[in-house]
Amino acid sequence: MKKRDSFSGKIGFILAAAGSAVGLGNLWRFPYLVARYGGGIFLLVYLVLVITFGYALMTLEIGIGRKTGLSPVGAFRAYGKKHAWAGWLTVLITLIITGYYAVIGGWVLKYIVVYIADQGAAAAADGYFNSFISRPAEPLIYALVFSLAGLAVLLGGVKGGIEKASKVLMPLLVILSVFIAVYSATLPGAIEGIKFILIPDFSNFGFETVIGAVGQMFYSMSLAMGIMLTFGSYLDKKTNIEASVSNVEIFDTGIAILAAFMIIPAVFVFSSDTAAQLDQGAGLMFVTLPKVFDYIPLGRFVGAAFFVLVAFAALTSFISVDEVIIATLSDIFHLKRVPAVLLTLGVSCLLSVPASLGFGAWDFVKIMGFSILDFMDFISNSLLLPLSGLGMCIIFGWVVGLKPIVEEIELSSKFRRRKIFEVVVKYIAPILLGAIVVTNVLQIMGIVSI
Numbered sequence: 001m002k003k004r005d006s007f008s009g010k011i012g013f014i015l016a017a018a019g020s021a022v023g024l025g026n027l028w029r030f031p032y033l034v035a036r037y038g039g040g041i042f043l044l045v046y047l048v049l050v051i052t053f054g055y056a057l058m059t060l061e062i063g064i065g066r067k068t069g070l071s072p073v074g075a076f077r078a079y080g081k082k083h084a085w086a087g088w089l090t091v092l093i094t095l096i097i098t099g100y101y102a103v104i105g106g107w108v109l110k111y112i113v114v115y116i117a118d119q120g121a122a123a124a125a126d127g128y129f130n131s132f133i134s135r136p137a138e139p140l141i142y143a144l145v146f147s148l149a150g151l152a153v154l155l156g157g158v159k160g161g162i163e164k165a166s167k168v169l170m171p172l173l174v175i176l177s178v179f180i181a182v183y184s185a186t187l188p189g190a191i192e193g194i195k196f197i198l199i200p201d202f203s204n205f206g207f208e209t210v211i212g213a214v215g216q217m218f219y220s221m222s223l224a225m226g227i228m229l230t231f232g233s234y235l236d237k238k239t240n241i242e243a244s245v246s247n248v249e250i251f252d253t254g255i256a257i258l259a260a261f262m263i264i265p266a267v268f269v270f271s272s273d274t275a276a277q278l279d280q281g282a283g284l285m286f287v288t289l290p291k292v293f294d295y296i297p298l299g300r301f302v303g304a305a306f307f308v309l310v311a312f313a314a315l316t317s318f319i320s321v322d323e324v325i326i327a328t329l330s331d332i333f334h335l336k337r338v339p340a341v342l343l344t345l346g347v348s349c350l351l352s353v354p355a356s357l358g359f360g361a362w363d364f365v366k367i368m369g370f371s372i373l374d375f376m377d378f379i380s381n382s383l384l385l386p387l388s389g390l391g392m393c394i395i396f397g398w399v400v401g402l403k404p405i406v407e408e409i410e411l412s413s414k415f416r417r418r419k420i421f422e423v424v425v426k427y428i429a430p431i432l433l434g435a436i437v438v439t440n441v442l443q444i445m446g447i448v449s450i
C-alpha cells in the first residue's frame with residue numbers, strides 16, 4: 001500500500017493549519033462582519049465561540065482525521081456507510097468555496113499589480129474597486145493566475161508544497177499585519193474606530209450577531225469543511241492535538257483582530273460617511289486600505305507588500321480547501337495526485353466564471369437578493385457549514401460516541417479540556433447549530449429576514 005503523505009512534525013502542521021485558517025476569512029471577511037454586526041459586541045461573541053465551539057470542533061475534526069488516516073468521505077464511512085453523507089457534504093462545501101475564493105484571490109493579485117505600477121492614488125479613489133470587478137474579462141484573468149499559483153503548490157504535495165509555503169509566508173504576514181494595524185490605529189481620529197471594535201454595545205446584540213459570528217468562526221477556522229480532518233489524516237501520532245489546536249486558535253484569532261484594527265479605524269479617519277463605509281461589506285479591505293496606503297509615507301511599497309502577503313495568505317487557504325477535494329479523489333476514486341490536482345483546479349476555474357461575472361455582465365442575476373458570489377458565500381458559510389458541523393456533532397456525540405476520538409487525542413497527551421470538549425460536542429453545539437440551520441432555511445424560504 002502506498003504510504004500516505006504527511007507533515008514533518010508539529011510546527012509544520014500548526015503553520016499549515018494556521019495557513020488554512022488565516023486567509024481571506026480573517027483579512028477580507030472578519031473586518032466587514034465586525035462592522036456589520038456592531039463592533040465590540042460581535043468581537044465578544046466571536047471570542048467566546050472560538051474558545052468553546054471552535055476549540056471543540058477543531059479538536060474533533062483533527063482527531064477523526066488522525067484516527068482514520070483518511071479524507072472526509074472515507075473517515076466518516078469508516079464508522080458506518082450511512083455516515084458517508086457527512087463527508088460528501090464537506091466536499092460540496094469546498095467545491096462551492098473554491099470557485100469564489102479564486103475570484104477574490106484574483107482581486108488581491110490585481111491590487112499587487114496596482115501598487116507595483118505606482119497606481120495607488122487611483123486605487124484610493126471612490127469607485128475604483130467596483131469599476132474593476134464589474135469588468136467581464138480582467139477579474140477572470142487574475143482568478144486564473146491565482147488558480148495556477150495554487151496548482152504549483154498543490155503539485156508539490158503536503159510536505160513539499162503546503163507545509164513549505166506556510167512556514168515562510170505565515171510569519172511574514174504576522175509581522176506586516178502588526179505594522180499596518182499599529183499605524184492605522186495611531187492615525188489622528190482613529191480612536192473612535194478603536195472604541196467601536198473594543199467596547200461592546202449590547203443594544204446591538206441579537207440572534208443575527210450569533211449567526212454571523214458562528215458562520216465567521218467556521219469559515220475563518222476552516223471548520224466543518226473537511227480541511228482540519230484532512231490535515232489530521234496527515235498528522236503523526238506523537239503530535240499533541242490539543243496544544244496544536246490552541247496554537248492555531250491563537251494564530252487565527254490574532255490575525256483576524258489585527259485585520260479589524262487595520263481597516264476599521266481607517267474608516268473613521270478617512271470617511272465622512274462612516275456608517276455607509278462600514279456597511280459596504282466585502283469590498284471594505286479593497287476600498288479602505290488603499291486610502292491608508294495613499295496617506296502614509298512609502299505607501300506604494302507598504303501597499304504592495306501588504307497585498308503580496310494577503311495573496312499568500314489567500315493562497316494557503318485556497319490550497320487547503322482544494323486539498324479536501326484532492327484527498328477525496330485520491331482516497332475514494334484512486335486518482336493519482338497530478339490528475340486529482342488538475343481536475344480540482346479545472347472545476348475551480350469553471351465555478352469562478354459565474355462568481356466573477358455576477359458583478360458585471362451577469363449582475364442582473366440575483367438569488368435571494370444576493371449577487372452570485374455573495375450567494376455562494378451565504379449558502380456555503382451560513383447554511384452548509386453549520387449543517388456539516390451539526391451532522392458531525394450528532395454522529396460522534398450521539399451515534400458513534402466520543403470514546404474513540406478521546407482515546408486518539410490521549411495517545412500523545414493528557415486531554416486537559418476533555419469536559420468542555422464533550423459538553424460542547426454533545427449538547428451545546430447541536431442545539432445552537434440546529435437553531436442556526438433552521439433560521440437560515442426559513443430565511444431562504446422568505447419566512448424570516450436577518
